[in-house]
Amino acid sequence: MSRTLRASILLLALASCGGGNFSAPRDLDDACSILRQRPGYLRAMQATERRWGIPVHVQMAAIHQESKFVGNARTPHRFALGVIPMGRQSSAYGYSQALDGTWEEYQDESGHRGARRDRIEDATDFMGWYMRGTTDRLGISPGDAESQYLAYHEGRTGFANQSYLGKPWLVDVAAKVGSRAELYRQQLEYCR
Secondary structure, three states: OOHHHHHHHHHHHHHHHOOOOOOOOOOOOOHHHHHHHOHHHHHHHHHHHHHHOOOHHHHHHHHHHHHOOOOOOEOOEEEEOOOEEEEEOOOOEOOOOEOHHHHHHHHHHHOOOOOOOOOHHHHHHHHHHHHHHHHHHHOOOOOOHHHHHHHHHHHHHHHHOOHHHHOHHHHHHHHHHHHHHHHHHHHHHHHO
């Protein structure tokens, strides 16, 4: 075999190893199916539940709403005059759709400077950190997926000021997150 051919094969093999798997699992309505396809998700969420006390089903429902389990999810682009790109709607990125500023606050407080929003272990730890802070500051139960999601979306101050009441669409979304969390909770009882 020629040197060039061997080098090409080696390069192709190395290239196929990188990049990560950012596609969504199939059948997002079935928690057991998601976790069978991505066993690392369960390990990450269980570690977050042990560390921060946020149940797996609440984490799963929030991630479903934020990114549909797509690790490199981003907000859509904004356009001026319908055609001129003006950047993204926000800096939200990754499984948790964490904003740059909140992510940096998490990195500073947790000491997890190398954390990445597109890594499920880091994204779930971030969500646990944020939701535990919401529980501590606002008294929202860790298992109350609907209220936790409203505080996650609006920020704790926005939640405390009830800013969501002026956004009926958001109240509907939060109710769906609560329903999905309950669905996932029931499913997880049978697939563990």
